[in-house]
Amino acid sequence: xxxxxxxxxxxxxxxxxxxxxxxxxxxxxxxxxxxxxxxxxxxxxxxxxxxxxxxxxxxxxxxxxxxxxxxxxxxxxxxxxxxxxxxxxxxxxxxxxxxxxxxxxxxxxxxxxxxxxxxxxxxxxxxxxxxxxxxxxxxxxxxxxxxxxxxxxxxxxxxxxxxxxxxxxxxxxxxxxxxxxxxxxxxxxxxxxxxxxxxxxxxxxxxxxxxxxxxxxxxxxxxxxxxxxxxxxxxxxxxxxxxxxxxxxxxxxxxxxxxxxxxxxxxxxxxxxxxxxxxxxxxxxxxxxxxxxxxxxxxxxxxxxxxxxxxxxxxxxxxxxxxxxxxxxxxxxxxxxxxxxxxxxxxxxxxxxxxxxxxxxxxxxxxxxxxxxxxxxxxxxxxxxxxxxxxxxxxxxxxxxxxxxxxxxxxxxxx
Amino acid sequence: xxxxxxxxxxxxxxxxxxxxxxxxxxxxxxxxxxxxxxxxxxxxxxxxxxxxxxxxxxxxxxxxxxxxxxxxxxxxxxxxxxxxxxxxxxxxxxxxxxxxxxxxxxxxxxxxxxxxxxxxxxxxxxxxxxxxxxxxxxxxxxxxxxxxxxxxxxxxxxxxxxxxxxxxxxxxxxxxxxxxxxxxxxxxxxxxxxxxxxxxxxxxxxxxxxxxxxxxxxxxxxxxxxxxxxxxxxxxxxxxxxxxxxxxxxxxxxxxxxxxxxxxxxxxxxxxxxxxxxxxxxxxxxxxxxxxxxxxxxxxxxxxxxxxxxxxxxxxxxxxxxxxxxxxxxxxxxxxxxxxxxxxxxxxxxxxxxxxxxxxxxxxxxxxxx
Numbered sequence: 001x002x003x004x005x006x007x008x009x010x011x012x013x014x015x016x017x018x019x020x021x022x023x024x025x026x027x028x029x030x031x032x033x034x035x036x037x038x039x040x041x042x043x044x045x046x047x048x049x050x051x052x053x054x055x056x057x058x059x060x061x062x063x064x065x066x067x068x069x070x071x072x073x074x075x076x077x078x079x080x081x082x083x084x085x086x087x088x089x090x091x092x093x094x095x096x097x098x099x100x101x102x103x104x105x106x107x108x109x110x111x112x113x114x115x116x117x118x119x120x121x122x123x124x125x126x127x128x129x130x131x132x133x134x135x136x137x138x139x140x141x142x143x144x145x146x147x148x149x150x151x152x153x154x155x156x157x158x159x160x161x162x163x164x165x166x167x168x169x170x171x172x173x174x175x176x177x178x179x180x181x182x183x184x185x186x187x188x189x190x191x192x193x194x195x196x197x198x199x200x201x202x203x204x205x206x207x208x209x210x211x212x213x214x215x216x217x218x219x220x221x222x223x224x225x226x227x228x229x230x231x232x233x234x235x236x237x238x239x240x241x242x243x244x245x246x247x248x249x250x251x252x253x254x255x256x257x258x259x260x261x262x263x264x265x266x267x268x269x270x271x272x273x274x275x276x277x278x279x280x281x282x283x284x285x286x287x288x289x290x291x292x293x294x295x296x297x298x299x300x301x302x303x304x305x306x307x308x309x310x311x312x313x314x315x316x317x318x319x320x321x322x323x324x325x326x327x328x329x330x331x332x333x334x335x336x337x338x339x340x341x342x343x344x345x346x347x348x349x350x351x352x353x354x355x356x357x358x359x360x361x362x363x364x365x366x367x368x369x370x371x372x373x374x375x376x377x378x379x380x381x382x383x384x385x386x387x388x389x390x391x392x393x394x395x396x397x398x399x400x401x402x403x404x405x406x407x408x409x410x411x412x413x414x415x
Numbered sequence: 416x417x418x419x420x421x422x423x424x425x426x427x428x429x430x431x432x433x434x435x436x437x438x439x440x441x442x443x444x445x446x447x448x449x450x451x452x453x454x455x456x457x458x459x460x461x462x463x464x465x466x467x468x469x470x471x472x473x474x475x476x477x478x479x480x481x482x483x484x485x486x487x488x489x490x491x492x493x494x495x496x497x498x499x500x501x502x503x504x505x506x507x508x509x510x511x512x513x514x515x516x517x518x519x520x521x522x523x524x525x526x527x528x529x530x531x532x533x534x535x536x537x538x539x540x541x542x543x544x545x546x547x548x549x550x551x552x553x554x555x556x557x558x559x560x561x562x563x564x565x566x567x568x569x570x571x572x573x574x575x576x577x578x579x580x581x582x583x584x585x586x587x588x589x590x591x592x593x594x595x596x597x598x599x600x601x602x603x604x605x606x607x608x609x610x611x612x613x614x615x616x617x618x619x620x621x622x623x624x625x626x627x628x629x630x631x632x633x634x635x636x637x638x639x640x641x642x643x644x645x646x647x648x649x650x651x652x653x654x655x656x657x658x659x660x661x662x663x664x665x666x667x668x669x670x671x672x673x674x675x676x677x678x679x680x681x682x683x684x685x686x687x688x689x690x691x692x693x694x695x696x697x698x699x700x701x702x703x704x705x706x707x708x709x710x711x712x713x714x715x716x717x718x719x720x721x722x723x724x725x726x727x728x729x730x731x732x733x734x735x736x737x738x739x740x741x742x743x744x745x746x747x748x749x750x751x752x753x754x755x756x757x758x759x760x761x762x763x764x765x766x767x768x769x770x771x772x773x774x775x776x777x778x779x780x781x782x783x784x785x
Contacts, residue, residue, distance in 0.1 A: 060478035068523045069476075072516050075526040077674075078533045085674065091474065098479035105428075105438075105492055106480040108473065127673060128666040165438070166430035166490035204572050362675060363527075 053385070054338065059377040061099035063367035069095060070366040082124075086117035097162070100377055103389075111161035119154070137197060144186050148178035151229070159237060172243075173236025181232040185225045189218060223253040230326060239332055242392045247336075248329035256321040260314050271307040274300065309351075316350035316372075317343060323376060333392045335384035346375055422447065423505050425498040429456065432488030441491065443483075445505035452506050454485075467508040474514055475500055542671075543694065546663035550656050555603070555623065558659060562623035566608070578609035579630050585609050588628070591639055592646040595713050605653055607646070609633075616727050620649040622658030635726045637719050644706050644720035644775075651705025657698040664694050696766045703771060707778045721775035728768050 073088035090113045097107040129139035152175045159171035192214040200207025227250040234246040278300040320341040327339035353368035384392075424444035431439070440457040446464065455462040471484040475496050483491040483499075493499045500510065516522035569575045578585065589607050596602050605624045616631030626649045628642075636642045652658065668690045710717050765771070 061476075062478065065477050068520070069517045071523055071526045071530060072513065075530045075533070076513070078530060078537070082671075082674070094474065095476055095479070098473065098476055098482070101480070108482050124670050127670050128663075165492070166432060166488075201568075201571065 054381045054383055055103050056381040057377050058101040059099055059374045060101060061095065061370050061373070063370040066095065066370050067366040071363075082120075083117065086113040086120060089113070089116050096373065102164070102382070105165050108163045109161055110163065111157060115157060137193075141190060141194075144190055147186065148182045149175055151182075152178040155233060155236065164239075167240055170238040170240075171233075171236045172238055173232055177232060177236070181228040182225065185221055185228070188221075189214070192217065223257045224250050227253045234330055240392055242333045245331045245334075246326075246329060247331065248325060252325050252329070253322070256318060256325055259321065260318050263317060264311055264314055267307050267311050271304050274303050274307070312354070313347040313351050316347045320346040320376075323379075327380060332382070333384060333388050335382060335388055338381040338383065339379055341376055341379040346372075349375065423498065423501045425493055425495055425502050427483075427491040427493040427499075430490045430492065432490070438492075443491065443493075443499070443502055445502045447505050447507070450507045452502065454491075467503060467506045470503075470508070472499075472503065472508070475510055475518070537671075538690070542664060542667050543660075543697075546667050547660050549663050550660045553659055558621075558623035559625075560623070562621040562625040565621060566625065566627070570610075575610040575612060575627075578611050580609055580633060584633075588633070588639070588642060591643055592650075595643045595647060595709055595715075596650055598712060599654075599709075602650075603653055605650060614730075616730055618645050618649055620652040620658065622656070622662070624653050626650070626653065631730075632723070632727065635723060635730065637722045637726075640710070640715040641719040641723040643713070643715060644710050644717060645723065647709035648702045648706035650709070651702035652698070654705065655698070655701055657702065661691070661694060661698065665691055699765045703774065707775070711778070717775045717778040721772045724768060724772045724775065728772070 069091065073084070073091060076084040077088055090109065090111060093109040093111070097109045100107050126139065126143060130136045152171075152173060155173065156171045159169040162169045192210075196207055196210040196214050198207075199210050231246050234244045237244045278296060281296075320343045323341050324339045324343075327337045330337050350372060353364075353371060356364040357368050422445045424442055427441050427443055428438040429441045430437075442455050442457060444453045444455070444462075446453050449464065449466075450468070451464045451466045452470070453462045453464055465485060469486045473482040475481065477496070479496065481493045481496040481499050483493065485491065503509070510518075516526070566575065588609075592607060603624055605626055608625060608627045609630070610627055611630040614631050615629055616635045618626065618628045618632055620626045626646065628645075632645060633642060636645075665687065668687050672684075672687050706720065707717055710720065
């Protein structure tokens with residue numbers, strides 16, 4: 001749904017955590033949607049008087065409608081050599097926000113396309129810089145060093161430009177807070193990378209080993225970095241003057257990633273068993289002077305290939321499990337959210353949608369995006385009552401008005 | 416002001432700018448004569464007339480609630496977006512052109528067809544054209560410093576060992592090379608270096624104008640004319656700035672792939688790699704053109720170059736027998752990859768070697784002018 005920057009395209013400096021994690025943090029439509037206050041008791045005498053204990057989110061968008069919007073915007077983007085993409089992004093966000101409903105009202109996005117255009121130009125320069133062989137380490141270091149600042153601006157931009165029933169959200173996290181949250185992990189990463197790079201200069205073998213250790217260490221520390229970023233985001237986010245709160249620890253992130261690892265290993269074991277079994281049989285028949293059974297080899301190839309393709313489903317596994325973990329542990333004004341994305345069904349759906357997208361060379365993508373967004377949004381609910389929501393919204397009006405909406409420095413980097 | 420009973424109207428919820436998000440039911444009616452809408456709060460007798468030009472209306476999506484921001488900051492939320500469209504149209508405010516296109520299947524199909532055409536055209540012409548123009552703005556001194564860094568790196572990693580050719584032999588070759596391109600106008604400055612990389616026969620050019628010959632190719636050459644041909648090929652790379660243009664093309668393709676494929680980075684990488692290979696082969700062919708052109712101008716027999724390539728192909732076939740099978744199985748027959756272990760990544764892969772040999776053979780059938 002949101003396209004992250006892909007700094008790895010074409011080269012492989014170690015993947016940065018933030019390039020991936022900025023997606024769920026900085027304005028995934030479902031998450032913005034979920035940061036919603038409960039309905040007030042309105043003077044309109046049409047609702048049942050007893051408020052239901054749980055209010056669900058709804059998504060009213062359709063794949064075919066989004067396809068039409070998408071293809072027209074793709075053409076305009078190509079014709080303007082990419083400049084229109086900023087307007088297209090605003091349109092996309094408004095489509096998803098306006099179609100996400102909570103208690104009868106929907107959300108809205110107010111960001112200016114110019115701010116988004118600025119962010120995209122920065123991203124293009126970044127990607128270009130990462131292609132140049134020696135320069136790319138410098139560019140990567142600069143990106144990592146400036147990342148907390150970019151993150152804070154991006155979050156502030158998105159939250160201040162999101163509204164519900166004429167009430168703006170706000171992000172009050174500071175730049176210092178972003179550095180504090182990310183400093184240690186990113187600092188250690190940069191230091192380790194620099195040391196490995198220098199070592200490779202003089203002692204290639206030792207340096208390569210160090211680099212591998214650095215990358216492994218990165219994967220081990222990754223979930224913790226992601227957790228710190230989520231904490232920073234949640235605690236800075238406000239609906240009016242009420243902050244959101246996070247009630248989970250880093251441990252729950254590791255649980256999700258360990259499940260993902262287990263999934264991959266289980267599939268890998270299946271593939272190894274299938275391969276070993278058939279290869280063993282072939283060896284036996286070869287030894288007896290038989291011919292190589294080509295047909296069987298092809299079938300084996302297909303089976304093993306399918307297993308490896310199934311491993312791709314680890315991505316939706318992580319997405320679905322993390323959404324459930326995070327949102328069940330998030331509260332607003334003391335009331336928790338609920339998230340019940342059905343994980344296996346989500347994984348299977350994702351695989352099918354990806355397959356359709358690939359065989360249509362990307363043209364099916366708008367349908368896929370809508371289908372997956374619906375699954376994620378309609379799994380969410382909030383346990384707050386009407387009274388709680390009124391309290392939240394009443395406070396809002398005294399404090400949040402006039403926040404950084406027109407700040408010229410607002411940029412948006414989550415592509 | 417008259418309000419006919421046929422004037423379209425729609426119900427909405429009003430959220431005041433200073434309220435506490437409590438909805439007030441309102442009705443919005445068109446007033447065509449005045450180009451305004453009439454806003455009446457349910458239960459009130461008064462109506463408020465607002466010119467449509469002052470309304471900030473959200474775009475029409477089929478099932479979404481629509482939002483109107485009134486001057487003053489109040490917001491109206493309308494469930495029936497289509498009916499709102501009729502009210503606004505009656506008052507003189509119509510959908511933006513882009514919105515209309517998005518709701519018209521005809522425009523959608525037109526967009527689809529044009530997008531596909533534009534994408535193909537961009538891939539074949541647009542991207543190369545743009546990146547090549549950009550290449551002119553990069554200063555040569557940058558590229559030369561990059562060359563020094565890369566060669567230093569390769570020497571430190573022991574990929575490049577000192578050449579076993581005598582200094583006299585190196586000088587002899589350098590002079591032959593210089594003579595061959597002396598007639599070229601505006602020839603860029605090139606520096607020829609000699610190194611050894613095991614017994615690998617090859618030569619490569621770096622973007623800043625450094626051309627490296629490996630001992631293997633010097634030894635494999637049937638005569639010095641063939642080496643002049645190789646130099647002319649590498650010279651072609653430098654003259655046409657292939658190293659830099661390849662870098663820029665890759666960068667632009669990466670940006671486009673990231674935009675289009677978004678979440679699916681593995682597919683994006685595959686697409687980028689395929690594009691890289693295609694552009695590389697184009698450059699190699701252009702460098703072969705330069706080689707033939709220079710050799711003919713110097714009245715040298717291109718058959719010697721064909722012979723040298725044959726020897727290199729056989730050397731590769733003998734030494735890397737194990738790899739050839741898997742490469743041949745994976746890749747379409749039209750291209751064969753020559754991959755040396757530590758050559759920097761931005762150097763290209765080549766067209767089919769058989770075709771190149773044939774080309775060099777055939778090039779001499781054109782008799783030099785008397």
